Amino acid sequence: MAHTENRKWLVRPAWEDMVRKTTFLGVVPLLAPVQLLLLVVVILPSIYVVWLSFHVSSFGQTPEFTGWSNYLRVLSDPAFRSAMWNTIVIVVVAVHLEMLVALGMALLFNSGIPFRRILLVAVLAPYAVSEVVAVAMWRFLFDLDIGPITLLMQGLGLPILEWSFDPIDATVMIILLTIWMHLPFTFVILYAARLAMPSDLYEAARIDGATRMQCFWRVTLPLMGPAILVALLFRYIFAFRMFSEVWLLTGGGPARSTEVVAVYLYQEAFSYNAFGTASATALLMVAASLVLASGYIWLLRRQVKNAR
C-alpha cells in the first residue's frame, strides 16, 4: 500500500493529469460551443446595443454620437412612460397573484389529495401551450360577440371584459393570460420546496401547541421563503420582457394604450427604424427589471429573516 502511494507521488500517471488537472487546453474545447454561442449571440450584440444607445442610427445611415439624448428622448416620450407603467402594473399584479395561487395549490397538493400525479400533469399542461395558441383561445373565449365566457358573464348579469376597446379590460385579459401560461412554472417550484420540507418540524410545532395558522406563518412560510424568492425573481425578470402575449392579443392597442416595454421597443426599432432610441429602451428595460426584482427581493428577504 505504502509502495503504491509512493509511486503515485513520484510519477503521476497520465490519466490522472487528464481527469484531475484543470488545463486550459483540456477544458476549453468542451466549453467552446457554449461560450461561442453566448459571445456571438448575446454578449457582443449587447455591447453593441450599449454603443448604439449613445448614437443616432437608422438603416443606411452612419451612426452619429449623441450622448444621452436617446435616453432623454425615450424617458420624455409619453408612449414609453405609459408602456413602462403598463409593464410594471402587469408584472406586479400578475406575478403576485400567480404566486398566491401557486402557494395555495402547493399546500393543497401537499395536504393529501387523491390522484396527485394525474393532477400534477393536468396542472403542467398549459406549459406546453404556445403563446400564439393561448392567445387564440383567449380571443375566442372572451370574444365580445360570440365568446362563451363573455356570454356566460352576460347571462349571469356580470360585467364583461370589453378588452378590444377598453385598455383596463385589455390589461386584465393580458394578466389572466400570462398567469395561465406561467402558473405551472411557479407551482412546480413551490410544490417541490414544500415536498422537501422535513415533516418532523410540524410534529415539533404541534407538540408545542401551535395552531394550523401558527404552523403556516412560523414554519411553512419561512422555510419556503427561499423558493418563493427564487420563483419571484424568475417571474419578475421574465414577465418584464413580455412581448408575444401583448403583441398578439391587443397589438399594443387601442391607440398604444396597452403597450408594454418590449412592444414599445419593437415599434421603435422595426416600425420607426429608430435603433438608437430602441437601444436606449432596451437598456432601460434591463435596468428597470433589475431594480424592480432586486428591490422586491431585498424587501422580502428582510421579512423572511424577521419572521424567523
Next chain:
Amino acid sequence: MRAEIVLIRLGKAVAVVAILFWSLFPIVFIVSSSLKPGQDIFAVPPQWTFQPTMQHYVTLWTQWGVFFQGLANSAIVTVGATLLAVIASTCAGYVFSRHAARWLELSIVGLIAVRLIPPIVVTLPLFPIVNRLGLADTHLVLIILYATFFVSLGTVLMRTFIDQIPRDLDEAAAIDGASRLTILRRVIVPLAAPGILAVAVFVVVFAWNEFLFAFIFTGTNAKTAPLVISEMIGSIDGVDWGVLFAASTVQLAPVLIFVILMNRYLVAGLTAGATKG
C-alpha cells in the same frame, strides 16, 4: 369535529375541480371545437355533444398548405436547436462539474448573468447582421438563437446532474485508457440521461412554440407554425375559427403529448434549474 372534516374535504374537492377547470378548460375547448361542425362552434350554451367532423382539418389541409410547411420548419428548427443545446450544455456542464478554477467560477457567473438579457434586446443588433450575412429567413438562424437562449440554463442543469455521478467512474475509465471524449460519451452521457432529457424538454417546448424570433427573423422559407397561426388570428377578412382551432390543435398536440410523457424530467429540470441556477 366530523362536520369540520367533511367541510375540509368538500373545500378541497372544490379547489381541485377549480384547478382542473382553469388548467384544462381552454385546451379541451379548443380541441373539441376543432371537431365541431360549422355553426356548432358558436352555439350558446356550448354544445358538449356533437357529431365530430374533420371538415376544419380538411379545409386546413386544402387551403393552408403554408401551415404544414410551417410545421415542417418548426420540426427542423426544434430538432436542430435541441441537438445543439444538449450537446453544448453537456460538454460545458461536464467541465464545470469536474473542474474547479477561479476563471471557471467567473465564467459560470457570467453564464447566469447572461440570462438577465431579454431576447428582444439582441434582436436589435442581430437583425442587420443576420441580413447582411444572408442568414435571414433560414432555419440556421433560428436554430442558433433558440439553442443559445437555453445553453446557459442547460449548462447549469447538466452540471447539477453530472455532479451526482461519482468521479471514481471517470477515473476508472481513464485508467483503462479512455480519452476525455470517450469518458464523456460512454460514462457521463448514459448516466446523465435524465439531465439531458430535462434540458431537451425545455428546448423542445421553447423552440416549437417560440414566436418573437421567428416573427423578426423569418419571412417565407423558414416560417414556423406559430407564425402561420398568428397570421390566421390576424387575418383581415375575419377569423375562420374552425380552421384556427384545427391548426392550433395540430400545433399543440405533439408538444402537449411530449410534456405529458416527460413530466418527470420537466419537474426535475424546473426545480434543479430554479434552485441551482
